[in-house]
Amino acid sequence: MPRLIGVASARGLFVSVMLASTAPAVAQSPQSVNAPPPSPPAAVATQPAKPAPDMQAVLDAMMALNAKPIETLTPLKARLQPTAADGAHAVMRRQGTSTAPDPAVTSRDIPYGSDPMQFARVYRPAAARPDAKLPVMVYYHGGGWVIADVNVYDATPRLMAKQLNAIVVSVEYRHAPEAKFPAQHEDAANAYRWTLDKVASWGGDPSKVVLAGESAGGNLAVATAIYARDNRLTMPLHILSVYPIANSDMNLPSKRDSANAKPLNTAMLKWFGHYYSKSMADVQDPRLNLVRANLRGLPPTTIVNAQIDPLRSDGETLAAAMRTAGNQVEQRTFPGVTHEFFGLGKVVRGAYDAENYVIGRVSAALTK
Amino acid sequence: MKMIMLAVPALLIAAPATAQVMAPTEYVTTAGASDLYEITSSQLVLQSTTDPKIRQFAQMMVAHHTKSTADVKAAAAKSRVDAPPPALNPLQTELVTELQSENGPARDAAYIAQQKSSHQQALNVQKAYATDGSAAPLKAAAKKIVPVVQSHIAMLMKM
Numbered sequence: 001m002p003r004l005i006g007v008a009s010a011r012g013l014f015v016s017v018m019l020a021s022t023a024p025a026v027a028q029s030p031q032s033v034n035a036p037p038p039s040p041p042a043a044v045a046t047q048p049a050k051p052a053p054d055m056q057a058v059l060d061a062m063m064a065l066n067a068k069p070i071e072t073l074t075p076l077k078a079r080l081q082p083t084a085a086d087g088a089h090a091v092m093r094r095q096g097t098s099t100a101p102d103p104a105v106t107s108r109d110i111p112y113g114s115d116p117m118q119f120a121r122v123y124r125p126a127a128a129r130p131d132a133k134l135p136v137m138v139y140y141h142g143g144g145w146v147i148a149d150v151n152v153y154d155a156t157p158r159l160m161a162k163q164l165n166a167i168v169v170s171v172e173y174r175h176a177p178e179a180k181f182p183a184q185h186e187d188a189a190n191a192y193r194w195t196l197d198k199v200a201s202w203g204g205d206p207s208k209v210v211l212a213g214e215s216a217g218g219n220l221a222v223a224t225a226i227y228a229r230d231n232r233l234t235m236p237l238h239i240l241s242v243y244p245i246a247n248s249d250m251n252l253p254s255k256r257d258s259a260n261a262k263p264l265n266t267a268m269l270k271w272f273g274h275y276y277s278k279s280m281a282d283v284q285d286p287r288l289n290l291v292r293a294n295l296r297g298l299p300p301t302t303i304v305n306a307q308i309d310p311l312r313s314d315g316e317t318l319a320a321a322m323r324t325a326g327n328q329v330e331q332r333t334f335p336g337v338t339h340e341f342f343g344l345g346k347v348v349r350g351a352y353d354a355e356n357y358v359i360g361r362v363s364a365a366l367t368k
Numbered sequence: 369m370k371m372i373m374l375a376v377p378a379l380l381i382a383a384p385a386t387a388q389v390m391a392p393t394e395y396v397t398t399a400g401a402s403d404l405y406e407i408t409s410s411q412l413v414l415q416s417t418t419d420p421k422i423r424q425f426a427q428m429m430v431a432h433h434t435k436s437t438a439d440v441k442a443a444a445a446k447s448r449v450d451a452p453p454p455a456l457n458p459l460q461t462e463l464v465t466e467l468q469s470e471n472g473p474a475r476d477a478a479y480i481a482q483q484k485s486s487h488q489q490a491l492n493v494q495k496a497y498a499t500d501g502s503a504a505p506l507k508a509a510a511k512k513i514v515p516v517v518q519s520h521i522a523m524l525m526k527m
Contacts, residue, residue, distance in 0.1 A: 033492060034387040034500045066458045074388045076496045080398070080489055082459045090462050099466045100474035101481050109525040116518075119525070151485035 029275050031177050033076040038274040040071060040267050044259035048308050052336030054348045059262050059338065062087030070147070071267040075177055075275055078147045084263050084340035085152050091347045101154065105161045112194040113187065115174055120191055121150045122202060123161035123168040135166045135208040135366045136199050138192050138224070138236075142215025142340075144245075144272030145176045145184045155343030156214060156242075163359045164366065167204040169195045173220075176276035184276070185287050188220040189227040196234050210362055211236040214342055215264075215311070216272075218244030218303075222318070223287045225298050238365035239301040240358055242342045243311045244318060245269075248289040252313035259310060264339035266310045291317050295325035302361045303331040304354055309339040332357065389500035392449040395493070396506070399440050399513075400454030402490045405463065406433040406483075408456070412467050413479040422476050425523060429483075432516055439509050446505035484524050491517045 029035040051059065065082035073081070089099040101107075106126050111119045128134055137160055141153035150157075150170045157168040173187035192211070199206050211228075213221035218241040225239050249255075250266070259266040277283055286293035291314075301322055305315040312333060319331035334341070337350040345352035390398065410426035410433075417423050437454060444451035456464065463482050470478050494513045501507035 030387075032387055032500065033496050034389040036388045064458070065462060076390070076492055079492050086459060086462070089466060093462070093466050093469055098470060098474055098478075100470050100478040103473065103477065111525075116521070149485075149488060151481065151488065154481065 029177050031180065033079075033178065034074050035177055035275070036074060037072055037271055041270050044256060044266070046257055046259055048258045048261040049336075051308055051338055052348075052350060055337050055341060055350065057091055058084060058087045058344060058347060060087075061090040062263060065090065067263075069267075071265070071271040075146050078271075081147075083148065083152050084344070085155065088155075088344045088347050095347070097346060102158055102162060105158045107158075110198075112171075112191050115179075117172050117174045117179075118187055118191075119172050120195070121157070121170040121172070123157050123170065124203070125161055125165050128165065128203065130203060132203055133205040134203055135164060135210070136195065136204040136206070137161075137164065137166050137168045137210045137212050137240075137362070138195050138221075139168055139170045140173070140188055140213035140217030140220040140224075141170065142213070142217045143175075144268065145181070145216045145276040146272055147175075149175075153214065153217070153343070156212075159343065159345070159355060160212070160359070160362075163355075164362060166210075166366075167199060167202055169199070171220075176272075180278045181276050181282050181285070182287060184216070185220065185223055185227075188224045189231075192224050192228065193233060206234060208366055209234060209236050210238045210240060210365065212240035212242075212362075213244070214242040215339070216245055218242050218315075219246060219288070219290060222246070222290055222298075222301075223293075226287075226293055226295070229297055236299050237368070238299055238362055240304075240362060241301065241315070241318070242304045242358075243306060243309055243315055243339055244290070244303070245288065245311060246290040246314040246318035248283045252317065254312035254314070254316075255310045258308055258312065261308045261310060261338055264310060269310060291321040295322050295327065298322065298325070298327045300328040300365060301330070302358060303329065304342060304358060305331065305333040306337045306339055306341050306350075307333055307335045308337065311339060330361065387500045389502065390493075390497060392444070392447055392501070392503040392506055395497045395501060395510070396440055396444045396449055396451050397454075398493055399490075399497075399510075400437060400451065401457050401460060402486065402493065403433040403437040403440075404454040405456055405460040405486060406430075406490075407437075408464050409467055409479060409482060409486075412464065413475060416472065417476050417479075418472075419476055421527065422479065425483075425527070426479070429520070432520070436509075436513050436516065439512065440506065443503075443505040443509035447503035449503060449506065480524070480527050483520075487517055487521050487524060491521060 067082045070078045107123045157170040161168040171191040174183045211221040303315045305312045322329045341351045345355045410429040441451045498510035
């Protein structure tokens with residue numbers, strides 16, 4: 001017998017009243033992919049800056065694939081939406097460019113834990129000699145810890161493996177709301193430790209490791225470097241953090257000027273928080289609010305941001321906080337591009353420039 | 369009670385703090401589209417592949433997803449839910465067009481990359497309905513499909 005409607009909605013109402021009384025700003029969700037979205041934040045009239053035409057073409061292609069506003073959906077339906085990477089593929093296909101994975105890089109999936117989501121996609125340059133001691137990049141994908149996976153974020157790790165002649169370990173991790181914060185940070189740290197143990201057997205050099213990530217994964221790259229410092233693991237030679245989630249202040253300039261940007265808007269940041277956090281206190285945890293973490297003794301860092309992105313100020317304030325803590329940090333904001341631009345270098349000029357900038361920075365760090 | 373629940377799916381969706389599980393028709397449409405995409409893309413790769421592992425996998429995809437479509441259709445009938453002929457959504461149509469644009473090993477590689485992504489999504493859909501679905505026969509069908517999709521994902525891990 002299915003649940004009675006009256007009982008179900010009465011229970012729902014009770015839960016919502018409870019949450020409303022304890023957590024006014026972010027009502028945390030149950031651990032179900034069918035959990036309803038939070039109420040949207042107050043509408044902001046400010047319109048974002050106009051993307052460059054090649055960036056706009058990717059966003060238009062994504063919308064043409066019928067992408068619905070993530071912040072209005074359940075996690076299940078959000079995970080079925082077309083991504084910026086899908087939009088870029090559609091543009092490439094129309095331009096006559098292959099969308100097939102670059103055969104110059106091979107990959108295999110290897111578990112690092114017992115949960116089906118605890119595995120890594122290990123990319124390796126196809127031409128590398130079996131006895132080569134390649135440098136290593138541990139990479140974390142984005143998606144606000146709720147949506148997307150290693151499949152969506154194939155472009156960056158594949159490009160980095162090829163251009164840096166490196167092994168790239170693209171880490172899958174448990175997603176929210178099924179597993180809430182700090183499950184993703186624990187998986188990121190465990191995958192880093194596991195990579196240090198295993199990478200010599202894959203032809204990598206465990207003393208030459210870089211931590212990298214995009215968006216939620218850009219946060220994990222920095223948080224994992226902090227974990228490595230605190231747990232006396234081999235420190236990475238460099239951190240690459242692309243538009244990280246790094247500052248829980250919802251009044252930062254970019255969260256207002258890019259409140260209505262695509263493909264990431266400020267309402268989606270609230271939506272992600274609703275599903276990944278267990279309580280209001282989580283959002284202030286220094287693993288999420290990195291600007292308040294102990295940032296001393298971290299390796300040289302490159303932070304990449306997009307102009308039209310509610311997370312731009314997160315990257316800028318993180319760079320400032322890391323410098324204050326005594327670290328070498330270079331941060332660049334690329335104009336005319338939006339969140340998710342990185343990795344789209346085949347169709348977006350700003351992305352091509354950002355990728356080359358990053359490849360130069362990381363190569364230099366690895367050859368020192 | 370079952371009849372009442374089927375008659376008011378809109379009410380279930382509208383109720384604010386309850387689980388917003390897919391309505392039975394939406395589940396049937398989504399599962400059907402996902403199966404049709406699997407079958408179409410697998411048939412396409414079967415036209416060109418020379419890799420015996422991919423051939424074997426694609427043949428299995430055609431067989432298994434044809435069966436799950438039939439199983440969901442039968443469960444829909446038991447649940448008195450319409451099961452219109454499956455149709456690809458815009459993203460799935462684009463993915464198939466992308467496969468058509470590739471040849472030889474590039475098509476094989478694009479097919480495997482697409483399969484990894486689409487199976488993860490299919491697992492999400494089936495698990496979500498198997499957990500919270502409102503129409504019992506469809507919920508039971510989803511429960512039986514979950515381990516099949518999981519076995520495909522395990523095979524894809526090695527590809």
